[in-house]
Amino acid sequence: MPGFELFGDLERKEVNDVLDNGVLMRYGFDGMRKGHWKAKALEKELQNTFKSKYVQLVSSGTAAVTVALGFGWSRGRRRGYYAGIYFCGKF
Numbered sequence: 001m002p003g004f005e006l007f008g009d010l011e012r013k014e015v016n017d018v019l020d021n022g023v024l025m026r027y028g029f030d031g032m033r034k035g036h037w038k039a040k041a042l043e044k045e046l047q048n049t050f051k052s053k054y055v056q057l058v059s060s061g062t063a064a065v066t067v068a069l070g071f072g073w074s075r076g077r078r079r080g081y082y083a084g085i086y087f088c089g090k091f
Helices: 009-021 038-050 059-069
Strands: none
Touching: 009 038
16 A cells, blocks of 8 residues: 555645645745745644644654664664654655
8 A cells, every 4th residue: 555545635735736836945034935834833832732842854764863872873773752763754
């Protein structure tokens, strides 16, 4: 099951909203956004759902590991819970 069969009208609407807006990047381009901050809204929703102080969306598992290493994490040493790594590949 690759996942595309789970996309319904709501998912298509959200994706088309981003594409119609013309800004695909998470940061910058404030003037072009016209108030559309999909990634920021999803981060906030994940914060509330998981009662987490911080959430950082990333584009891939490699990006998630890079961010985790940037926090100073290493194998066998945990300084908290990083939902981005946990959910990598699940969405």
